Amino acid sequence: MDPIAKFIQLLDLAKRTPGIFDATGMTLSTVSADGRPSARIVLLKGVDAEGLVFYTNTLSRKGREIAGRPDVALTFWWPQIESQVRFEGRAARVDDSEADAYFSSRLRVSQLGAWASQQSQPLRSREELEQRFAELEKKYEGKTVPRPAHWSGYRVPPLSVEFWWNRPGRLHDRELYTRSGPGAPWALTLLNP
Numbered sequence: 001m002d003p004i005a006k007f008i009q010l011l012d013l014a015k016r017t018p019g020i021f022d023a024t025g026m027t028l029s030t031v032s033a034d035g036r037p038s039a040r041i042v043l044l045k046g047v048d049a050e051g052l053v054f055y056t057n058t059l060s061r062k063g064r065e066i067a068g069r070p071d072v073a074l075t076f077w078w079p080q081i082e083s084q085v086r087f088e089g090r091a092a093r094v095d096d097s098e099a100d101a102y103f104s105s106r107l108r109v110s111q112l113g114a115w116a117s118q119q120s121q122p123l124r125s126r127e128e129l130e131q132r133f134a135e136l137e138k139k140y141e142g143k144t145v146p147r148p149a150h151w152s153g154y155r156v157p158p159l160s161v162e163f164w165w166n167r168p169g170r171l172h173d174r175e176l177y178t179r180s181g182p183g184a185p186w187a188l189t190l191l192n193p
Helices: 003-016 061-068 096-105 108-116 126-139
Strands: 025-031 037-043 046-048 051-057 071-078 083-090 151-156 158-165 173-178 187-190
Touching (some): 003 158
Antiparallel strands (some): 046 051, 083 158, 158 173
């Protein structure tokens, strides 16, 4: 079975499972220019045969790290269904039309927030951020909020996908799917827990 299709089925189960606050929350791991890893939670905003998509400020720490080293890892952990899925691949910016379409679907407050936040940069005070936001509300009052040039999406076509399922006695099931490049056939390897 195609691991992307398998993941979509598992994601659908997670979305329907009580107790999972947001099944689309995933850990994005990047590496800095000096080789230091960092991880944070982002939201999955699209998945298909081409890969997984998330959006962010491209000038943020994660955006800068992806620009320098585009190989990333994405991890989903759903304890309520005792499952984890890990992806590894190379992140690439989505095209402007795709980013524009997603940006226009966001709540207006989130659109303004994309302009107001200088993500990952030092902030003198909460009031400074709120003042920028208020100024933007006034600037765009009665107008469409355009997508900032520094805000876009990334698509990660996976080169590896690992499924982990909890089993008694820590004899977990692990399936590793790998391929040589996007569009190449998948190979399945079972892993010891």
